[in-house]
Amino acid sequence: MTTILRNLQEVRDRITTACFAAGRNPAGVQLLAVSKTFGADAVIDAVAAGQHAFGENYIQEGVEKIAAVRALHGGNLLWHCIGPVQSNKTKLVAENFDWVQSVDRLKIAQRLSDQRPAHLPPLQLCLQVNIDGGANKSGVLPEEAMALATEVAKLPRLALRGLMSIPEPAADFSVACAVHERARSLFDAINQAGVLSQPMDTLSMGMTADLEAAIHAGSTMVRVGTAIFGGRSSA
Numbered sequence: 001m002t003t004i005l006r007n008l009q010e011v012r013d014r015i016t017t018a019c020f021a022a023g024r025n026p027a028g029v030q031l032l033a034v035s036k037t038f039g040a041d042a043v044i045d046a047v048a049a050g051q052h053a054f055g056e057n058y059i060q061e062g063v064e065k066i067a068a069v070r071a072l073h074g075g076n077l078l079w080h081c082i083g084p085v086q087s088n089k090t091k092l093v094a095e096n097f098d099w100v101q102s103v104d105r106l107k108i109a110q111r112l113s114d115q116r117p118a119h120l121p122p123l124q125l126c127l128q129v130n131i132d133g134g135a136n137k138s139g140v141l142p143e144e145a146m147a148l149a150t151e152v153a154k155l156p157r158l159a160l161r162g163l164m165s166i167p168e169p170a171a172d173f174s175v176a177c178a179v180h181e182r183a184r185s186l187f188d189a190i191n192q193a194g195v196l197s198q199p200m201d202t203l204s205m206g207m208t209a210d211l212e213a214a215i216h217a218g219s220t221m222v223r224v225g226t227a228i229f230g231g232r233s234s235a
Helices: 003-021 040-048 059-073 087-096 106-116 142-152 174-193 211-217
Strands: 029-036 051-057 078-081 099-103 125-128 156-165 201-206 220-225
Touching: 003 029, 003 040, 003 211, 040 059, 051 201, 059 078, 059 087, 078 174, 087 106, 099 106, 099 156, 106 142, 106 156, 125 142, 142 156, 156 174, 156 211, 174 201, 174 211, 201 220, 211 220
Parallel strands: 029 051, 029 220, 051 078, 078 099, 099 125, 125 156, 156 201
Antiparallel strands: none
């Protein structure tokens, strides 16, 4: 058994246990394996262990890895851009990724829409929300999220799927739950406001350290890197 296979099994067990503790069906929580700074060989090991959705923070690295993995394995994987997207990188994201979870400005969404190739399915998109107001964090402010969602949902070649958040590390489980529940409340409020033609279905929150709290609060997708691939040699 490879280390990655064993780690994936342990993470899946954590997700299942957290779902049962929260009275939820484990099938309602997707696992995104965050493969930033790890090579195509690590991704291939994860694929062999049954993982098919991967997250990349660094766009150029991600694009190169997508091409390398596709050459070795084919194209039956889903690739999520989960790092900051600057204007000069929107074309790379639009042409190579299946999802982008880190949009926090209408300008970036418009560029992604304009640059998404017509032969590809719509780019699946989450808005990143700065749910706890971290001064150095990316993300639209919660009070501005509904207006941004309303405008992004109108753009062609995009499909607004939900919200993503990366709160600061919490002191304990209850504090982490409280912050994640704020994101869940915002997600519900936007859906219930009737401003979207299609309701959002994805709430991407929770990582290696806090996935249990995120699942308790209603996360539908957890983004796990360290617990799967190990510690990283660079940030």
